[in-house]
Amino acid sequence: MSRFLIVTATVLGLTLGAAGSAQAAEPKQVYDFYCAQCHGIDGKGKGINVTKDFATDPRNLTSSSEMEKRSDEDLRGVIKDGGPSISKSALMPHWGSTLTTDEVEGLVKYIRKLCDCKGK
Amino acid sequence: MRLLAVTVSIGAALLIMTATPSYAAGGDAIFKKSCTGCHYTDGPAKEKTIADQLAKKGPELWYAGSKFQKDWLAAWLQNPKPIRPLKYNSLTEKNAADHPKLSAGDAAAITDFLMGLKSSEVKAGAIKPAESAQARNIYAKKAPCGGCHESSVNGKATGGKSGPSLAGASKRLNPDWIYAYLANIKAFKPVRDMPDFASVLNKKDQMSLSAYVATFE
Numbered sequence: 001m002s003r004f005l006i007v008t009a010t011v012l013g014l015t016l017g018a019a020g021s022a023q024a025a026e027p028k029q030v031y032d033f034y035c036a037q038c039h040g041i042d043g044k045g046k047g048i049n050v051t052k053d054f055a056t057d058p059r060n061l062t063s064s065s066e067m068e069k070r071s072d073e074d075l076r077g078v079i080k081d082g083g084p085s086i087s088k089s090a091l092m093p094h095w096g097s098t099l100t101t102d103e104v105e106g107l108v109k110y111i112r113k114l115c116d117c118k119g120k
Numbered sequence: 121m122r123l124l125a126v127t128v129s130i131g132a133a134l135l136i137m138t139a140t141p142s143y144a145a146g147g148d149a150i151f152k153k154s155c156t157g158c159h160y161t162d163g164p165a166k167e168k169t170i171a172d173q174l175a176k177k178g179p180e181l182w183y184a185g186s187k188f189q190k191d192w193l194a195a196w197l198q199n200p201k202p203i204r205p206l207k208y209n210s211l212t213e214k215n216a217a218d219h220p221k222l223s224a225g226d227a228a229a230i231t232d233f234l235m236g237l238k239s240s241e242v243k244a245g246a247i248k249p250a251e252s253a254q255a256r257n258i259y260a261k262k263a264p265c266g267g268c269h270e271s272s273v274n275g276k277a278t279g280g281k282s283g284p285s286l287a288g289a290s291k292r293l294n295p296d297w298i299y300a301y302l303a304n305i306k307a308f309k310p311v312r313d314m315p316d317f318a319s320v321l322n323k324k325d326q327m328s329l330s331a332y333v334a335t336f337e
Binding site: 048096 | 169170171173174206211212261262263264266267268278279280281282313315316317318319320
């Protein structure tokens with residue numbers, strides 16, 4: 001009986017684990033899909049939308065001197081609530097009603113890799 | 121016995137006729153043969169992950185009859201011009217402008233088929249095209265649509281390139297669909313690179329913005 005239970009629990013666990021990982025997108029995929037259109041695939045702030053009509057310069061996410069001034073909580077906040085939440089341009093929109101908490105956390109870590117820096 | 125068989129056959133034929141939506145003859149068949157490699161028409165939305173969205177070669181069309189204007193669609197299928205500056209799902213490749221060009225007959229039949237594909241999210245008659253100072257401010261500043269979408273300013277394409285162009289929206293899009301899309305974007309595109317603006321714009325903002333975009337030449 002106990003062996004049956006263990007096998008059942010293992011199978012169920014593997015199934016749920018597989019389903020969970022299928023839903024959770026990799027941070028790079030999330031970044032490339034949502035953020036790269038303005039911040040660029042390389043993170044330097046020169047995405048395809050940044051033409052002469054673009055009214056602001058998207059943050060260069062690879063600039064450690066700029067990015068280390070921001071805490072991880074600052075990054076979470078601006079991703080979720082957009083530029084106006086820190087008195088910056090609304091061209092950085094709010095993604096809080098689009099991204100999951102895990103996706104936002106993944107992005108914060110990915111951005112820290114791009115800048116190779118820690119938050120203040 | 122023969123009478124019974126005939127009766128059953130006629131009954132079955134009547135059932136098929138009443139169960140089949142009123143597409144123009146052949147439009148759905150032409151679509152299935154030529155278009156399903158890039159577009160799907162059996163809604164609701166199927167995409168659950170970014171990978172699902174990236175696997176698509178073209179936009180979903182299961183609500184095409186609510187989204188497009190019929191005359192525009194029939195004309196565009198015969199002479200397709202890029203709506204997106206970039207290739208679908210790409211941030212690096214230009215739109216190759218290689219959408220197949222259809223004959224007038226096929227375009228009319230497919231248009232009839234697509235215009236039969238409606239979404240219950242779209243309520244008819246809610247939005248009348250109109251400009252307003254409020255909407256211009258939303259478009260330019262509060263929810264800067266031009267960051268990702270081009271529009272025509274004095275005949276020149278102006279704005280971002282990742283989204284579909286809004287130039288010519290007055291002829292292409294159903295104003296009621298624009299509003300429904302802003303109000304409940306997830307119902308149409310659960311996975312897309314456009315933010316959900318329903319939590320930033322109130323209903324009045326959404327309505328005036330939709331009415332404004334619906335004036336775009």
